[in-house]
Amino acid sequence: MSAAILQGVPATTLDTDFWVELPERQFVRLTAIILRLEGTMLAPTVAALQDDTLVNFLPRVDGIGKFDVAFRRAKRIRWQGMIVPVLPLELILKSKKAVGRPKDLAHIPLIRQVLRLRKKSSSPIIRASPAAGGGHC
């Protein structure tokens, strides 16, 4: 939901999901990054950063196909001094429908409303550039 918030959905979330194209057996590499940042691993795919921000690493995101296809459609957002690729609201909506947990379904009306209202809006989003790399949040 962090990506949706960054794109103007007025909601909150308690963690940030990162979709990483990495086999689960290699998630230990993510653990190394977290430890280097002096964070704490709470579970094999869940970490708490120094400021208590919770981060989830996802090997896949349901309902929206493969990473590389989604990555090409990612929006690049300027956030905290960096350009961050995030899933566009349309894909977040598809994923939430596919996952279908109560907390996902609860967000669907808000995302739909922002998609509807954002049309012709000048939301400060930088369009995808094909050369960028990284994960989605």
Added chain:
Amino acid sequence: MVDLMNKKKFEAEHRRLGKFPGLSPDERVLFAMSLSATPDERWDRHERFLRSHGLFTRSARKAFGFR
């Protein structure tokens, strides 16, 4: 301190959303605030909201019953 640039952006967005049927006045303000903000401003607002409810730290969240 009021940020004049943000205020102008907010007012423009608020006016624009006035054309959309079915939005209550409070929804119009909420969405205008969110859509007129930059990603950094949106994230700051989100964090302030969590902090205001004592939900920003893990220990506080646990006290609320979150795992």
